Amino acid sequence: MSEADLRPQADPQFRADVLDGLRGPRRAIPARWFYDKHGSHLFDEITRLPEYYPTRIETELLAKHRDELATLVPAGSAVVEFGAGSATKTPLLLEAIDPDIYIPVDISGEYLRASAQALARQFPDLAICPIEADFSTDMRLPTTKPSEERLGFFPGSTIGNFVPRSSVDLLRHMRNHLGQGARLLIGFDRIKPTDILLPAYRDAAGVTAAFNLNLLTRINRELDGTIPIDAFEHHVEWNDREARIEMHLRCVRDVQFRVSAHDFEMRAGESIHTENSHKFDLRSLRILLRAGGWTPVAEFSDAAQWFTLVLAEAAPRYDAP
Template sequence: MLKQEPGDGEATLADPHFRADVLNGIAARPRAIPARWFYDRRGSELFEAITALPEYYPTRTEAELLGTICPELDVAPGAAVVEFGSGSSAKTPILLRCIDPAAYVPIDISGDFLRQSARDLADAFPDVQVLPLEADFLRPVPLPNQVADLPKLGFFPGSTIGNMDAYQAVDLLRAMRTWLGDGAKLLIGMDRVKSPDILVPAYDDAQGVTAAFNLNLLERINRELGGTIPVDAFHHRAIWNDSASRIEMHLEATRDIAFEVEGRPFAMRAGETIHTENSHKYGERGARLMLRAGGWTPVREWSDSQGWFSLILAEAQPLARGP
């Protein structure tokens, strides 16, 4: 059953947080815009296309791993599954089929995409109450009253945690613990460190889909913020930053340019970039330490046969104080 939210299909004004992040990010040095703004409808569609690319191993690796370990998940029947950054909810049916939840709460910043995927899941799982929330989960997210008294499982797949710096990731994990409450569990996907020969092509595919995904951010700025950015003056770059243990995505100016966003003038020289995404990769100990810093106690961990990706089940246990 799907709860309809007001405003389905209605056009909305530019998000004020999007406006502030773009204007401040382009004016800053180095220039950077948070990766969450990739996900307008077109960006969400392009990301789904990325997940099917031969170079992009995380989605298929995690989905196969989830299908393998699902019977081992210790989750109370009748729980509410709360998925952070649900997108198309492609992996969600695997989880819902094996834990028999009472409710599913997908949270995503892309409203149109969220509502369509929620409808599809409501049709596929008529006994599960589907309660979509259009929200930026980096800000406080009040959960629906319908799930207040249910045991909760947070679901955070795709190594989305890797898009954040360590302090942001820990802050988010602490916020999730607060929203989900004591005794809740969290199933989180984390991508592991591996050869740049595998990592870089996953973010710079031969078909150019990831490049289109990155460049779509400029199209969105032009459309929603009255920008005059010459999109053809930029190209997509993906690099491995070994010291930071992350893939970085940038939009690099190929020539000197001048443009406006909401009437504010900007200029960039050839070779200058706008930093648009980080994707941090983790070792086993680093992943567990970060979860503990966020208030979650790891209780089980699984990885694929190549050791490329891990799923960790953690619990919001009472906080222990050291001596």
């Protein structure tokens, strides 16, 4: 068996996004392609780092406000988690609201199935239906009982990875999938000083750097790439105008490489933009939710106001004026 036979089948959309992103005047690759099996494991490791506060605070909020959530979300609901990953915070929610079915959706199929199996052992009486899909595109949710309430769960401030127009589209997309009367529990990372924000994305152990650089390894493996990994470094900056952290892969020397039989060259100092992480204040997150078709009904924040969980309801449909 040849090396080509052993190479994983490339996702056509991955190839298209990478080639289009490398050709553009401002090189960029969508952050969703971080999450192959190794990338998913690295991100799980990031969430446990001392510098990375969002997971720790959001978990504390779920534990602290579980009784309130239980009164606000009907028991026996269907929970749909968008971008489930390792589902580390999910047990707290499932224990609080006692749903009939849990539907995790994630782009990394192998990682998704492993986390679903772990939850099935923890909740043997709960129906679990994992869906391997990009939650930002069209997907088909399993049919649930007509009378069953639906709760979307979108933790981790993943909404911040999308530019404002795309985040509004995504929230509307979720509303359409979940339906009239649905609820959404969503996390928002708040604006705070850069001496807190920046270390969360350039940790001392270098795990986030490995996560970022793994994207190049994936390109080489799946798209016949010849990118010299050591020619790039992990770079993080705060974009105050856009209120976001930006991650880049910055070239440290002039390089030439190939991807899927296409030639590219980059100069030292040029970069590939790999991720945004927008931060919010209370006003901006409320405006974003309302623009996406959701009405906030409850907000839970830590004492320092570093992170906020919002429970929102699907707003009634209306015609624009």
